[in-house]
Amino acid sequence: MARGELMKKLLASYGRDDEFRVVVEQIIADEEKKNNHVLARSLRKTLENIGSVAPSTGLSRLLPFPDEAKDFIHRVEPKRSAQDILLSRENTELFVSLIQEFRQADRFRRHGLPLRSKLLFCGPPGTGKTLCAEIFAAELGLPFFHVRLDSLISSYLGETASNIRKTFEFARRQPCVLFFDEFDALARSREEAGEHNELRRVVNSLLIFIEQIEPSGFLIAATNLDQHLDPAIWRRFDEVIWFELPDMGMIEKYLAQAFKNSRINFDPAAFAAELRGYSYADLEKLCVQTLKISILDGNRAVTEAHFRNALRHAQRRRRREAQLDS
Ligand SMILES: Nc1ncnc2c1ncn2[C@@H]1O[C@H](COP(=O)(O)OP(=O)(O)O)[C@@H](O)[C@H]1O
Numbered sequence: 057m058a059r060g061e062l063m064k065k066l067l068a069s070y071g072r073d074d075e076f077r078v079v080v081e082q083i084i085a086d087e088e089k090k091n092n093h094v095l096a097r098s099l100r101k102t103l104e105n106i107g108s109v110a111p112s113t114g115l116s117r118l119l120p121f122p123d124e125a126k127d128f129i130h131r132v133e134p135k136r137s138a139q140d141i142l143l144s145r146e147n148t149e150l151f152v153s154l155i156q157e158f159r160q161a162d163r164f165r166r167h168g169l170p171l172r173s174k175l176l177f178c179g180p181p182g183t184g185k186t187l188c189a190e191i192f193a194a195e196l197g198l199p200f201f202h203v204r205l206d207s208l209i210s211s212y213l214g215e216t217a218s219n220i221r222k223t224f225e226f227a228r229r230q231p232c233v234l235f236f237d238e239f240d241a242l243a244r245s246r247e248e249a250g251e252h253n254e255l256r257r258v259v260n261s262l263l264i265f266i267e268q269i270e271p272s273g274f275l276i277a278a279t280n281l282d283q284h285l286d287p288a289i290w291r292r293f294d295e296v297i298w299f300e301l302p303d304m305g306m307i308e309k310y311l312a313q314a315f316k317n318s319r320i321n322f323d324p325a326a327f328a329a330e331l332r333g334y335s336y337a338d339l340e341k342l343c344v345q346t347l348k349i350s351i352l353d354g355n356r357a358v359t360e361a362h363f364r365n366a367l368r369h370a371q372r373r374r375r376r377e378a379q380l381d382s
């Protein structure tokens with residue numbers, strides 16, 4: 057094949073590993089035919105080196121991101137890993153099986169079995185839905201894209217569905233975790249749409265895209281609503297995963313972890329019963345506040361008084377929030 061044609065094929069294969077390799081093999085064969093053995097050998101060596109680097113880093117190549125999506129999608133670099141999240145045993149098992157399935161995808165595909173790739177995370181705020189999605193992506197070595205659904209919906213009002221299509225096309229081709237946060241916005245919009253034809257059209261086309269897409273990584277949506285969630289929405293997902301507020305055992309575990317690098321002269325587990333109803337995010341704030349108070353106090357150890365002080369503040373805050381909600 058002419059060199060120009062091979063170059064074009066090489067460029068077109070960008071981001072698709074298998075295709076890229078086939079084209080490079082063709083280039084090598086081509087050079088060999090032309091008796092350029094030194095060049096052919098050196099190309100082969102380079103190709104082998106790519107092979108040994110790319111898979112072990114677990115990172116996938118990035119396709120160019122659709123310009124139209126910049127306002128509501130951004131890439132997030134996960135900073136935390138599996139040991140930074142507390143999950144129920146049930147959810148841990150589920151995620152382990154999803155990771156296994158992703159890594160063995162080819163075996164399942166050979167048997168014609170469908171892969172689970174669309175996940176819905178439900179549960180109260182501050183229970184780790186966003187955190188878990190990020191860590192999941194990091195564990196899989198996939199880039200993580202965060203989608204703000206409310207801005208996506210409003211940015212599409214008055215436009216065609218072609219921008220949505222580009223976003224989904226991206227998720228189909230680029231192995232990634234595409235995370236739709238505040239998915240409730242979709243459910244709310246469906247209710248509010250009523251006679252608002254434009255909104256209904258946008259919401260419906262989003263739902264159709266979700267139904268039809270077969271992501272090469274994962275599509276994850278998160279919502280704080282559970283029982284209110286329209287069955288028309290959740291039946292489009294392969295798994296619905298529940299995130300709960302921590303029970304006493306999990307609260308104790310969280311506190312132990314939060315203070316594991318500090319000198320501490322009381323037993324935080326004694327407060328677990330008092331902290332029932334707190335989310336992990338609430339517990340995190342409480343512990344961070346405790347540490348700050350102890351630092352300001354100039355103490356080398358965290359004391360019960362520091363903790364109680366932070367707890368009083370947290371309780372006041374929760375009371376105010378409850379008033380706002382009611
Ligand atoms: N299950 C958890 N284990 C450990 N920390 C958590 C957990 N859930 C929440 N957190 C802490 O609270 C913060 C906010 O949680 P987030 O993931 O945004 O909750 P959600 O998306 O469910 O509202 C996290 O960044 C993390 O620091």
Ligand SMILES: [Mg+2]
Binds near residue numbers: 187237278
């Ligand atoms: Mg969240």
